[in-house]
Every structure is written in structure tokens, then in C-alpha cells.
Amino acid sequence: MLRILEKFPGVVKKSAENYSPNLICNYLFELSQSFNSFYEASPVLKAEKEQKAFRLTLTEGVAQVIENGLKLLGIKVTEEM
Numbered sequence: 001m002l003r004i005l006e007k008f009p010g011v012v013k014k015s016a017e018n019y020s021p022n023l024i025c026n027y028l029f030e031l032s033q034s035f036n037s038f039y040e041a042s043p044v045l046k047a048e049k050e051q052k053a054f055r056l057t058l059t060e061g062v063a064q065v066i067e068n069g070l071k072l073l074g075i076k077v078t079e080e081m
Helices: 002-006 008-017 022-041 049-072
Strands: none
Touching (some): 002 022, 002 049, 008 049
8 A cells, every 4th residue: 555655646747747637536546445455454443552553644644645636636525424
């Protein structure tokens, strides 16, 4: 998932250069799928102290990237689901 996260700036740049917002959509879908698999396999709140801190930080990072990507696409982000 970290490898996917690091691709975000490049995807945004390529999307802007090519006038292709679908690249951001595809990226966000891939990131969401990856996070879903991670969340299913790795409990965040039940983890050991150090793992828990890392997983919470990773979760916050994923949420921020998804929020940024959706805003670039002009999609309003909800606070809760």
C-alpha cells in the first residue's frame, strides 16, 4: 500500500498533462482496494502499541490521499459513512 501511496503525485501530474481525470479515478480505486485488503487482514485497533500507531498513521494517510483525489475530481467528501 505504501508503494501505491507514493504514486499519487505522479498520477495527478500525468492526469493533468493528459487531461485524463480517469487516471485519478483508477488510482483511487486501486488504493481503496488495497486498503480494504489491508484492513481486513490487519486489525488496526487490536494491534500491539507500535503496530497500532503505524497502522493508524497509514490509515490517516490513505484517508488524506483519497480525500485529496476526490477533491481534485470535484467530488464532495463526507465526514462519516
